[in-house]
Amino acid sequence: MHATSVLISLLGGVALLLWGLRMVNTGVTRAFGRELGKILNLSLRNRVNSFFGGLGVTMLLQSSTATALLTASFAGRGLVPAAAGIAIMLGADVGTTLVAQLLSFDLSWLAPVMLFVGFVRHSSAKSTRAKNLGRILLGLGMMLTALKLLVMASEPVRQSDVAQYVFSSLANEPVLTVVLGALVAFIAHSSLATVLFIVTLASTGGVPLDVGYAMILGANLGGALPPVLATMNGDAASRRPPLGNFICRLAGVIVLLPFLDLVAMELVRLESEPARQLVNLHTFFNLGLAAFFIFWTGPLGRLTEKLIPETRNANASTPVPMHLDKAALASPQLALANSVRDTLRMGDVLEQMFRDFRQAFENNDKAQLEPVRKSDEYLKNFSAAIKQYLTELGRETLEEEDEERCTEIISFSSDLEQIGNIVVLNLAEYLERTNEQQIVFSDADMKDQNRLFDMLVENLKLSFSVLLTRDMTTAGVLVRKKQALRDEVYKAANDHLERLRFDQSFAQDASALHLGLLSDLRRISSLISSIAYSVRLDAERLAAGKGTAKPASTDEATTLDPSGNL
Known part of the structure; x- marks a missing residue:
């Protein structure tokens, strides 16, 4: 031959x-x-x-x-x-x-x-x-x-x-x-x-x-x-x-x-x-x-x-996706785990973004918004990389549970990116107007705002746990905390209107900015808690497919609105 x-x-x-x-x-x-x-x-x-x-x-x-x-x-x-x-x-x-x-x-x-x-x-x-x-x-x-x-x-x-x-x-x-x-x-x-x-x-x-x-x-x-x-x-x-x-x-x-x-x-x-x-x-x-x-x-x-020592601060200045390994795409479970890890890092960027914005807002200093805008760019990069990675994974035939997990991760990363947009486009604008027009919020309004910011950060951390573990109990806790924050927003808005009704000295501009801030914080809360609804609905679909689904009680049914608008 x-x-x-x-x-x-x-x-x-x-x-x-x-x-x-x-x-x-x-x-x-x-x-x-x-x-x-x-x-x-x-x-x-x-x-x-x-x-x-x-x-x-x-x-x-x-x-x-x-x-x-x-x-x-x-x-x-x-x-x-x-x-x-x-x-x-x-x-x-x-x-x-x-x-x-x-x-x-x-x-x-x-x-x-x-x-x-x-x-x-x-x-x-x-x-x-x-x-x-x-x-x-x-x-x-x-x-x-x-x-x-x-x-x-x-x-x-x-x-x-x-x-x-x-x-x-x-x-x-x-x-x-x-x-x-x-x-x-x-x-x-x-x-x-x-x-x-x-x-x-x-x-x-x-x-x-x-x-x-x-x-x-x-x-x-x-x-x-x-x-x-x-x-x-x-x-x-x-x-x-x-x-x-x-x-x-x-x-x-x-x-x-x-x-x-x-x-x-x-x-x-x-x-x-x-x-x-x-x-x-x-x-x-x-x-x-x-x-x-x-x-x-x-x-x-x-x-x-x-x-190979730990390098905790190696990517602190410029966070970038680290775990989206192309070689892992041959294993759906491994690729999904990698995407979850970078989604959690994306969440860390958003959490720091919240803290930076809150500091700038308390100091009424729009110059401190620069780290916030950089974080928004990082969030966009993370979201685009995760979507592209999971899109490549989705070209192969996946198990039903893996397909749902893939959609879940993409949706959550998109929600985190959207939250970043709200912070940069809306909340940052409130700060700039407050700074330019020398607007001063009342002590009661500032107290409500700080309390809601604390609740948002707490819910954000809990959402990371829900994404990682997909635990139904933790998802239920997040839904209840979301409802609690919604009630606090309503209460803060009603209290503000009550004060405005009896005190004519309130500035109209300050009132409009305060109510707009409350509305956006509620929108952010709904996006944060979306992962809980996704996990619970996926679990119900899988249980129904196996013939083990149980009808939800009246209270449970009210918490299963995937839009997050309760």
Whole structure:
């Protein structure tokens, strides 16, 4: 076979293998992503549970990179300390080796069955989860087909003088071979696919065993790089577990590489087939790392904390979205978690905006409005980035609950942006008019305004909790606080009109500005509490879909107006 044809066949086989791997990964995350997240969350009690949690999740996802990104998301939300995250990653590394062990056997006879059943399931299924189950079977069938194609395409490599010369040259350069294997794994973004490719080449004699051993070590090293780079723009907590995993693999490669010939002699005694020897090296290497570093996750976690310290004020001057990682779009649950994290940061900007405006308003100084206007620009940037990110996620088929969550986040971020517009366009104008016309509010009006500002900030903080937890009880508390603020606005307006009726000395301009301010504060309160109505309505729809919905009581019905106008 011509060299060009061989190369094209190998590239096609690798592409099919990677695509099949991607289909399995996306199918599992879309069908069972929420359950996988719960498994990781429940496995954080100790390092052993974390290890097995990472192992189990990775065996289902068939990608330690996906597990790393999921772990980074939990870590960024403060749910996973660095030590537990490293233990999860050690389990993920072992999980990929078990998948490689299984796929190293000749299962090509299963490929047509999986492709046919997967196609029928994906085409005929009505629910999203059932379609994703078909996607998983299609992906597995593609992977097995790809491995068979790679075996057929790599057979001529053994007779190629050029290929044998290149490989013989690499045999004398183990460090270069490790770098080459790491580069291939990094480009493929999959150590599993790289290992299977090397094993396939070795099974046909296309790659000498000593070269294959070094490339296996390189594949393990390169497979740890994508999560490190994918979390590079994240916060410190999310970056530590991938870095800790990379340190473990790098240390393992450095220690094992000088003794690779001795290890090879022991592997030959265990099994004679070259493919099995390479897979066993991959497995034993990661088991050895796990057995050693599982007892050192604490010190290793502290090391990553020193290497990546907290930078709390790094983005204080110019807040920008940090967590909208494109690589996470393959996992809807991970992408949604990332968007929630930046929406919460958007809320922090709005909270500071309130405080800056209140200070400027109390001082009657329009020069202090500059930070308020800058915050409004930050809010617009956040809202646009979150919408674009979730729009890209929405192009894929999502579970009903994920679609509702996606809409919920976009709506809440839009509401936060609209609140910023009200502050800049309306409230700031009140301050400018007050400053220019030397308007002075009465002590009673100022007291009402301050009380309402305090209630708004408190409700804003509570809305963040509702967005994060989607807890029905907390949502109910927010609705009641919104109603309480509405009552306070009415009371303040009535009290003001009562004072105006009996005291003719009140300035009409001050009265108009005060009533306008009260009206806008009520509008802001309605926008803040919209997340509570969204959460409660989503919960009712899901319950109704499962046949467990209960009719709302009269009091509950009055609180479920999504417009927020009660």
